[in-house]
Amino acid sequence: MSFDTVIHDGLIATTEGVTTGDIGITDGRITAMAEKLPGGTRRIDAGGRVVMPGGIETHAHIAQESSSGVMTADDYLSGSISAAFGGNSSFIPFAAQQRGESVDDVLKTYHARGARSVIDYSYHLIISDPTQKVLAEELPRAFARGITSFKVFMTYDLMNIGDGGMLDILTVARKHGAITMVHAENNEMVKWMNRQLADRGLTAPRYHAISRPELAEQEAINRAVQLAKLADATLFVVHVSTEGGADIIRREQFNGAKLFAETCPQYLSLTRDDLDRPGMEGAKYICSPPLRDAATQDALWHHIRMGTFVGVHSDHAPYRADETGKFVNGFDVPYPKLANGMPGIALRLPWLFSEGVVAGRITLEQFVGLSSTNTAKVFGCTTKGRLAPGMDADIAIWDPETRYTVTLADQHDNMDYTPLDGHDLTGRPETVLTRGAVVVDKGTLVAREGQGQFFGRAPVDLRARPGAMVKEFDPAQNFGAELRG
Numbered sequence: 001m002s003f004d005t006v007i008h009d010g011l012i013a014t015t016e017g018v019t020t021g022d023i024g025i026t027d028g029r030i031t032a033m034a035e036k037l038p039g040g041t042r043r044i045d046a047g048g049r050v051v052m053p054g055g056i057e058t059h060a061h062i063a064q065e066s067s068s069g070v071m072t073a074d075d076y077l078s079g080s081i082s083a084a085f086g087g088n089s090s091f092i093p094f095a096a097q098q099r100g101e102s103v104d105d106v107l108k109t110y111h112a113r114g115a116r117s118v119i120d121y122s123y124h125l126i127i128s129d130p131t132q133k134v135l136a137e138e139l140p141r142a143f144a145r146g147i148t149s150f151k152v153f154m155t156y157d158l159m160n161i162g163d164g165g166m167l168d169i170l171t172v173a174r175k176h177g178a179i180t181m182v183h184a185e186n187n188e189m190v191k192w193m194n195r196q197l198a199d200r201g202l203t204a205p206r207y208h209a210i211s212r213p214e215l216a217e218q219e220a221i222n223r224a225v226q227l228a229k230l231a232d233a234t235l236f237v238v239h240v241s242t243e244g245g246a247d248i249i250r251r252e253q254f255n256g257a258k259l260f261a262e263t264c265p266q267y268l269s270l271t272r273d274d275l276d277r278p279g280m281e282g283a284k285y286i287c288s289p290p291l292r293d294a295a296t297q298d299a300l301w302h303h304i305r306m307g308t309f310v311g312v313h314s315d316h317a318p319y320r321a322d323e324t325g326k327f328v329n330g331f332d333v334p335y336p337k338l339a340n341g342m343p344g345i346a347l348r349l350p351w352l353f354s355e356g357v358v359a360g361r362i363t364l365e366q367f368v369g370l371s372s373t374n375t376a377k378v379f380g381c382t383t384k385g386r387l388a389p390g391m392d393a394d395i396a397i398w399d400p401e402t403r404y405t406v407t408l409a410d411q412h413d414n415m416d417y418t419p420l421d422g423h424d425l426t427g428r429p430e431t432v433l434t435r436g437a438v439v440v441d442k443g444t445l446v447a448r449e450g451q452g453q454f455f456g457r458a459p460v461d462l463r464a465r466p467g468a469m470v471k472e473f474d475p476a477q478n479f480g481a482e483l484r485g
């Protein structure tokens with residue numbers, strides 16, 4: 001057998017274990033894995049390196065306008081380059097519908113934006129306006145094109161679709177095998193807290209964290225899960241930031257709900273104290289849900305080890321600390337007028353590797369699962385997220401031992417700050433391939449703009465998560481028959 005590329009003598013890491021060997025690549029796919037493979041037009045020496053599936057970043061805001069119209073600093077070129085330097089071979093950013101927009105038009109817009117990507121990409125749809133046309137025609141059409149995940153918001157006045165809207169989306173998603181993602185925070189609790197703080201003149205960045213209580217997340221997660229159970233639909237809770245929220249998810253998973261969740265590095269690495277930095281520095285650390293505390297970090301790590309979270313994703317929401325981003329409404333404005341979100345797509349995996357694997361909190365096998373394999377299954381990336389013959393040659397080669405300090409200068413995004421500035425990390429990706437094409441070669445970008453391809457996705461894999469029909473819909477319980485179908 002002849003290979004285009006052979007990755008030679010690497011420590012091959014999968015969710016199953018670690019072995020030493022070679023990987024042969026032909027026409028963009030893995031075609032052989034063995035202890036020794038001869039040949040290869042190109043041979044990549046991976047001696048002393050860890051070879052793993054390329055990361056799949058499934059929570060990133062790229063070339064996306066916020067509901068108030070602020071454009072992210074990263075487009076699909078800078079965002080994908082940044083992702084690749086962070087060990088990712090593909091990503092699934094959001095394609096966001098604003099109120100009044102047609103989903104068909106949204107996808108047309110994002111297809112044009114995505115065309116610049118250097119790594120493979122897909123989208124989750126954000127739905128803020130679930131009209132009859134969206135529910136009956138446009139979501140099924142998007143699903144048929146391989147866009148099998150729809151995100152909804154329970155917070156923000158311009159995004160929140162209400163419990164009824166959520167039930168409608170969940171029902172359409174269930175019918176087609178799609179997964180509904182949810183940003184779960186109780187909108188009224190947050191608005192009430194905002195009024196309490198405003199009445200007292202408490203408007204500095206630090207009050208952002210106070211304004212979005214842990215209870216607001218816990219209440220909304222619980223409500224979202226009950227709504228999904230009523231619709232017998234699959235739910236994915238994004239960016240879980242509280243111990244109470246994670247505990248609810250764990251319990252409901254144990255009870256058989258079709259329920260998945262993620263957390264993000266910022267909730268494990270930073271705390272609300274970072275919002276207390278002098279002047280408006282704290283604005284850089286504003287994200288929603290907000291940063292919490294050290295005790296929460298310990299609890300979230302525990303849930304990572306227990307499998308409550310299928311992935312740790314960045315929630316990359318790059319708004320520069322200038323008038324194009326954070327300070328679009330002015331520099332000295334109350335916290336509700338500051339743009340929400342922080343960058344993190346390049347450091348998600350290096351940070352998780354260092355603080356997780358190197359620090360002994362998780363195993364390398366768990367790391368592989370959290371970075372690609374688990375979410376590939378949940379989001380239907382059938383040719384990605386695993387190293388096996390027949391799979392796409394989406395591969396990251398890591399130097400597991402190099403030590404370095406994070407600096408803004410080493411980043412490849414369009415941002416003017418990095419929240420992890422000054423953190424000391426161990427281990428980072430050196431070489432990243434997408435479908436066999438080298439994107440980053442020993443720390444140097446070699447990709448061509450637009451070499452990434454859109455990939456459609458399959459329905460969520462629900463083996464071992466059968467869900468359960470609630471009594472009111474169960475034909476075996478007298479009153480169920482009328483409601484079926």
Ligand SMILES: [Zn+2]
Binds near residue numbers: 059060061315316317
């Ligand atoms: Zn997000």
